[in-house]
Amino acid sequence: MKKIALFWILTVLVSYAGVADCTKIFEERKDELRREIEQIDEARQSFEALKAASNALFTRQEEALEKKRNEIELLEKNLNEKELNVQAKLDENQKILELINEAKENRLVETYSKMRDNAAAQILQAMDRKEAASIFFALPPKKVSQIMAKMEPQIASEITSLLKAGPPF
Structure with missing residues (x-):
């Protein structure tokens, strides 16, 4: 019976030591998992902060781009209006120039029409x-x-x- 009692005491001690070791291992693993969870949580928070900063930057850049687009559209519209105004003035000036040239030519023709033939011939052949x-x-x-x-x-x-x-000559 001594042997059985001794065996039983040894078994209890071994099993108690195993339980203590398992508890210790579980506690260590639990602490290790907590640290990993904390690291993951910190990484997630860093990621969320980076994501928010990136989104804010993207939004600002998008707003700036839209503002530039609007400015360019306005400048293009103003440029087109100015181009139309310049073209209208150019057309108007061309008509005025044609009228002036026509008036000059009519006056010149009238002058030569009223000249004597000999005088007109002398002038025209020298031209x-x-x-x-x-x-x-x-x-x-x-x-x-x-x-x-x-x-x-x-x-x-x-x-x-x-x-x-x-014509044209």
Whole structure:
């Protein structure tokens, strides 16, 4: 019986030591898991803070981009309006220039129409052939023939060739 009692005492001691070791191991593992959970929680909080900061930065950048887009659209609209205004003024100035040129030409034609044929012939044959042709083109045909009759044949021939080709001279 001593043997049984001894065996039983040893078994109790071994099992108590095993329980103590298991409890100790479980406590250590529990502490280790708590530390890991704390690290995971800290990492999650850091991630959430980074995510919030990134979202805030993205939102600010998106707002700045939208503001720039609006500014560009406004500038483009203003530029288009100015371009239309410039084009309108350019068209208006072109019409005025055409009227001025027409008035100058009419006055010049009127002047040569009222001149004597000999005087007009002398002046026109001394001019550049293209300028003379443009003046002849505007004169009535009867006046052209009278002036050309008074010109040197070579010069009259050159001007006639230009008139035949037609404007612009």
